[in-house]
Amino acid sequence: MQDRLVFQTGDTRRAGARLAARRWLRAAIVLCGVVALTSPAAAQIMILDTPAGDSSEQDPAAQQGFTVPTDESLQTTFGDFQRHVERKAWEKAFSTLSEIPPEKRTGMLARKDGLIVPAQLRIWESIAELPADGREAFRVFYDAAARQAWEPVAAGKGAPSEQIAAAERIFQQWFLTSVGDNAADFLGDAALERGDAEAAERYWRAVLEKHPASDIPEERLLFKRGLALARLGQSGTATSVQRTLTQRFPNAKIRVAGREVSPSAALAEAIAKAPQRSTQESRAALAFRQAPPPETSPAWRTQFVSPKAYQQIEATTRNNYWYRNGMETLVPATASDGERLYCNWFGVCFATDLQTGKLLWRSQKFSELNNHIGNLPHSATDMAGYSLVAGHGIVLSVNMPLERLNYWQEPFRMFCFDAATGNVKWKTLDQGDLQQINFVGQPLIEADRILAIGNSRESAQFVLYSLDPQTGKSQWSAPLGTAKKRMTPRGYEAVPQPVMLRQGRTLFVATQNGALAAFDLDQREVRWLLTYDGPATGQSSRFVYSGMIDDVTRLHTRTAIVEQDGLLYVKEAGSRELVAVDPAGPSILWKRPAEQAAQLVGVDQDAVYLLDTELSSIDRRTRTLRWATRLPIECGGLSAVIGPESVLVLTSRGLFELDRNTGDPRNIFRGVDLKSGGGRLQMIGRQLVAVTTISVTSYGESAADSSGAPAADTSGASAAESQ
Numbered sequence: 001m002q003d004r005l006v007f008q009t010g011d012t013r014r015a016g017a018r019l020a021a022r023r024w025l026r027a028a029i030v031l032c033g034v035v036a037l038t039s040p041a042a043a044q045i046m047i048l049d050t051p052a053g054d055s056s057e058q059d060p061a062a063q064q065g066f067t068v069p070t071d072e073s074l075q076t077t078f079g080d081f082q083r084h085v086e087r088k089a090w091e092k093a094f095s096t097l098s099e100i101p102p103e104k105r106t107g108m109l110a111r112k113d114g115l116i117v118p119a120q121l122r123i124w125e126s127i128a129e130l131p132a133d134g135r136e137a138f139r140v141f142y143d144a145a146a147r148q149a150w151e152p153v154a155a156g157k158g159a160p161s162e163q164i165a166a167a168e169r170i171f172q173q174w175f176l177t178s179v180g181d182n183a184a185d186f187l188g189d190a191a192l193e194r195g196d197a198e199a200a201e202r203y204w205r206a207v208l209e210k211h212p213a214s215d216i217p218e219e220r221l222l223f224k225r226g227l228a229l230a231r232l233g234q235s236g237t238a239t240s241v242q243r244t245l246t247q248r249f250p251n252a253k254i255r256v257a258g259r260e261v262s263p264s265a266a267l268a269e270a271i272a273k274a275p276q277r278s279t280q281e282s283r284a285a286l287a288f289r290q291a292p293p294p295e296t297s298p299a300w301r302t303q304f305v306s307p308k309a310y311q312q313i314e315a316t317t318r319n320n321y322w323y324r325n326g327m328e329t330l331v332p333a334t335a336s337d338g339e340r341l342y343c344n345w346f347g348v349c350f351a352t353d354l355q356t357g358k359l360l361w362r363s364q365k366f367s368e369l370n371n372h373i374g375n376l377p378h379s380a381t382d383m384a385g386y387s388l389v390a391g392h393g394i395v396l397s398v399n400m401p402l403e404r405l406n407y408w409q410e411p412f413r414m415f416c417f418d419a420a421t422g423n424v425k426w427k428t429l430d431q432g433d434l435q436q437i438n439f440v441g442q443p444l445i446e447a448d449r450i451l452a453i454g455n456s457r458e459s460a461q462f463v464l465y466s467l468d469p470q471t472g473k474s475q476w477s478a479p480l481g482t483a484k485k486r487m488t489p490r491g492y493e494a495v496p497q498p499v500m501l502r503q504g505r506t507l508f509v510a511t512q513n514g515a516l517a518a519f520d521l522d523q524r525e526v527r528w529l530l531t532y533d534g535p536a537t538g539q540s541s542r543f544v545y546s547g548m549i550d551d552v553t554r555l556h557t558r559t560a561i562v563e564q565d566g567l568l569y570v571k572e573a574g575s576r577e578l579v580a581v582d583p584a585g586p587s588i589l590w591k592r593p594a595e596q597a598a599q600l601v602g603v604d605q606d607a608v609y610l611l612d613t614e615l616s617s618i619d620r621r622t623r624t625l626r627w628a629t630r631l632p633i634e635c636g637g638l639s640a641v642i643g644p645e646s647v648l649v650l651t652s653r654g655l656f657e658l659d660r661n662t663g664d665p666r667n668i669f670r671g672v673d674l675k676s677g678g679g680r681l682q683m684i685g686r687q688l689v690a691v692t693t694i695s696v697t698s699y700g701e702s703a704a705d706s707s708g709a710p711a712a713d714t715s716g717a718s719a720a721e722s723q
Contacts, residue, residue, distance in 0.1 A: 065514030065534045066462075066496075068481040068526055071107035074100065074119055078109060082126065090137035097123070102173060108526070115586060116529040120172060128175055128210040135213070138176045146174035150183060164190055171203070181207045181214035185221070192228060196522075198504035201228035205584065219249040223256075223263035229566075230267070230274035232504060236565035238274075242267045292655070292669050292688070292699045299687070300357025301672060303695040304332075304345055304366060310675075310694065312373045320377040326553040327376040330383050331637030331679045333397075333442075334691050335390040337419060341689060341696060344388040345369070346376070347399035349415070351422060352696055354684060361422030363415070364402075372402050379405045380492040383556060384573070385412045391445040394469060395419050398439045401429070409457055409493075411438035416472055426472035433474055434465070441498040444507075449475060451507065453498055460485050460495060462511070464519060478524045483513045484537040496535075497573070499559045508583070512559040512572045513537065516581060528586055535574030535596070551597035555612055556636030560600035564620075569608055571600035578608065578618070592623050599638040602647075604660075611638045615649055617663060627663030631656060634677030635693055641683050650681040650690050673697055 077100055084093035100123065109122035117125075130138060149170050153163045163186075170183035188203035204225040207214050214221075226241035245252070245264035253260045305313070317328045332343040340351045340360060348369050350362035387398045395417040404410045414434075416425040428434040436457060443452040450467040462480040467473065485493045496512035506527065507519040514534025518527040551557070557573040567589065568581040574596050580589040598610040607617040607626055613633050617626040632651045641648040646666060647658045654670035671690065673679075679692035687700030 065484045065537050066481050066511040066517075066529070066531070067484075068108050068116055068517075068529050070110060070116065071119065074104070074107055075109055078119070078123065078126075081123075085126070085130065085134065088131075088133065090134060090141075093134075094138070094141050097127075102169075108529070113587065114531045116531070118525070118527065121528070124172060124175065128206070130176070135176050139178065142174045143177045143179075146170050146177035146179050149174075150179040153186065154182070160190075171206075175206070175211065178213075181211045181216055184211070185216055185224075188224060188228075192224075192231075196505065197228040197231040198506060201225055201232065204228065217252075217254070219245060219252040219263045220254050222249075223254060223267050226267040227270050230271045233275060234566045235271055235274065238267070238271050242271065298672055299698040299700040301695055301697040302352050302357050302359060304343070304348075304350065305694045306366065309366065309370050309373065312370055316373050316377060324549045325377055325379075326383050326549060326556060326636070329554055329635035329677055329693065330386075330556055331635060331691055331693055333386050333388040334680060334682070335388045335395065336682075336684050336689075337390045338685060340390075340419065341684065341691075342388055342390050342395050342419075343691065343696065344386050344397045344399055346372075346386065347397070347402055349388070349395065349397045349399075349417060349422075351395070351419070354687060354689075354698065354700075357696075357698060363397075363417065363422065363424075368402060372405055375405050380408070381405055381410075382412075382492075382494050382497075383553075384494075384497045384558070385440065387442040389442050389445055390419060392447055392469060393419050394425065394445065396443050396445060396450065398441075398443065411436060411457065412440070414439050414443065414452060414472075416469075425470070428472060431472055431474070434467075434472070437463075437465075438495065440495055441500065444500055444502060445469065451500065451502070453480065453500070453509070455483070455495060462498065462509075464507070464509075476524065478519075480509060480517055480519065480526060481511070481515070481529065483511060486535070486537050497559060499561050501561045501563060501568075503563065503583075506583070508561060508568060510559050510561040510570050510572060512574070514572070514575070516561070516568070516570055516579075518583065518586065530581060530586055530588065532570075532579050532588060532591065533575065533577050534572050551595075551612060554635070555597050555599075555633065555638055557597050557599045557612070557638060562600060562603045564603040565605075569600060569603050571598065571610065573599070578610065580608075580620075590623050592618065601638060601640040602642045604642055609640055609642065609647070611640055611649065615640065615647065615658065615663065617660075626661075629658055629663040629665070632678075635679065637678060637680030637691060639680045639682060641681055641688070648681055648688070650679050650692070652677045655681070655690070671697065671699075 077096065081093055081096045084096060102120070105120040105123055107119050108116050109119045110116050111122065127138065149166055152158055153166050167183040167186045170180060171187060174180055175184070184203045184207045188200040191200035191203065204221050207216065208218070208221050208225065222241055222245050226238045229238035229241065242264055245267060249263060252263055254263050256266055313328050317324065332345040335342045336354070339354060341354055342349065342351050346369055348362060348364055348366060351360040352358065353360055381400050385398065385400065389396050397415045397417070398412050399415065400410060400412055414428045416427065417423065418425055428437060428439070437454040438457065439452055439454045441453050443450050450469050452465050452467060453462050454465060455462055460483045462483055463477050464480050465477045466475040468475055483496050485495055488494050498512055499510045501508045505520060505522045507521055509517040509519060511517060512535065514531055516530045519525070520527045552574050559572045562569045566584070568583055570579045570581060571594060576593060576596055578592045578594040578600070582589050594610055595612050597612040598616070599612065600608065601611045602609040606620060608620055610616045610618065614628050614630045616628040618624070619626050631649055632653045634652045637650070642660070645660055647660050649656050649658065652674070654668050654674065656665055657667040658664065659666055673690065673692050673695055676692035676694050679690055681688070681690050687698050690697045
């Protein structure tokens with residue numbers, strides 16, 4: 001806007017600049033006075049500058065996002081080793097390497113491509129990537145010691161744990177020797193036998209990619225790696241390995257379970273029998289029936305916002321227009337266990353029966369929130385902090401207690417409810433060591449533990465917590481790294497909201513701070529950290545009070561990470577990049593520019609889908625834009641249901657069905673909730689469920705009985721009115 005009013009402080013301005021600023025200020029005041037007579041107040045902007053200046057003037061180092069500690073002294077010694085390698089001074093290089101014995105290879109080291117990995121892995125990679133003459137020199141230096149260490153393992157002497165420890169030592173220190181490949185193969189067999197297919201795949205891939213002098217038959221290694229991939233549920237990558245076996249070793253035979261078999265045929269059989277990982281696309285395809293026909297009535301509708309609360313929200317937004325924080329466009333966080341749908345609406349959690357739409361339980365009366373609606377625009381509460389997850393008989397919510405909304409730097413707490421009754425089982429507010437922990441992102445519920453990320457008030461260091469699901473007590477905790485807080489335009493600090501994805505023993509964490517971390521749940525340490533361009537992290541001192549809010553805030557864009565065919569696709573909220581990552585490398589396969597407000601809402605065999613005020617389809621292979629369709633989306637809950645032929649998106653004008661190949665609208669179903677600006681759409685079983693800023697609506701199979709007549713509307717505003 002041109003009609004701005006700017007106040008500046010500081011003693012470093014020159015006298016001439018001060019005079020010019022005063023003249024400009026007087027002119028701006030007059031101009032704003034004139035504009036105020038003809039324009040609504042909502043069109044004005046006030047900007048306050050403090051002596052710190054704009055974030056763009058700060059040191060670039062201060063803009064760095066998520067970090068993990070690195071060992072500078074170790075980095076120096078390792079740098080000496082690399083310099084000797086570049087000069088091919090092998091004796092000096094290996095002599096320098098001896099100054100870093102295994103017990104000192106701790107901490108993290110950075111690679112040239114920006115990847116930060118444990119020191120032991122970084123040193124192993126550098127040795128494995130030596131040129132041919134360096135490999136030969138390495139074998140001359142270390143082959144005798146490696147052979148001596150391998151002899152008892154090859155002879156089967158000692159306990160299994162001792163054999164594994166000896167093989168691991170050979171693999172880590174002397175991989176390029178004549179027995180390094182044998183040690184890796186032994187470790188792969190042991191890992192697969194104990195059910196750790198992820199570790200087994202890494203060992204066999206290391207031999208295939210990093211040990212060209214191996215005398216182990218390649219077809220045998222390929223078969224074993226493919227078998228591990230199949231057990232991991234990565235059928236796409238396993239099938240690629242199977243095709244390699246068919247093309248390169250069509251007549252090969254290996255011994256499996258005491259019989260001679262074709263490795264290609266045996267792997268194909270293993271892939272067919274292995275459990276397939278459920279993807280977003282496969283889940284939707286099971287129940288996808290395209291958009292409901294125009295005459296369809298909802299199976300049920302539960303309205304959680306009463307007319308009185310709706311008027312309060314509108315009045316609060318109107319009366320506090322300069323302090324808007326997106327509270328009026330927030331769609332409740334949701335979760336489902338297949339029987340019930342759970343929602344977290346500003347900390348009021350409730351459960352709805354998916355068959356009838358009946359309100360089963362709620363954590364507190366909806367009317368209790370009405371008393372706090374006026375405080376929400378002024379509160380420092382981060383609207384992105386509310387989350388919900390359900391599973392194993394419990395529901396976890398992360399929220400700010402209503403009575404503590406106006407507390408300064410109040411943490412987001414975790415609450416555990418019984419899924420059937422809604423009774424509170426525990427809350428971190430009552431746990432001594434977790435009482436002041438601010439939980440960020442959505443937790444993960446497992447059978448024997450809860451994984452959650454939190455930080456203390458005083459620090460932005462992210463810590464991964466493992467909690468007992470029954471008591472909420474901490475089982476263990478481990479540091480992930482340190483995030484960079486950002487200053488919001490309204491002058492509050494905001495902590496990034498990370499997202500977790502577990503695959504086997506690895507927990508991937510998209511930090512919303514310009515980094516993807518891989519955490520080893522067995523070793524309880526960060527395996528690697530991959531950095532990229534994330535959201536802006538500058539500590540700007542410029543506070544903006546305006547009727548206009550950015551699209552990231554208005555649409556409540558969330559960070560997302562999706563796995564498809566062994567690759568990870570990451571789009572952080574506020575970032576201008578979509579990133580495709582190969583976790584096996586690990587490496588960034590490609591990056592593509594994206595809108596800051598765009599959210600990753602799906603990946604299928606052909607495309608990646610981003611949604612803000614338009615749905616974009618990006619080709620996975622060429623990275624080119626296949627199509628983009630503008631949609632009337634005005635609130636949060638960004639989501640899409642991707643089917644075999646169509647994509648469904650909930651908007652302010654109803655449910656849009658788009659052609660998956662062209663993006664052209666096929667059908668528009670208006671629905672029954674046109675007062676909202678859109679919302680979250682999800683397929684639960686065979687029901688299409690829409691969650692908006694006002695209500696929860698189901699368009700399921702019960703929408704019409706066997707005669708084809710519309711089902712009765714059992715919704716109304718009963719849930720909201722039964723305050």
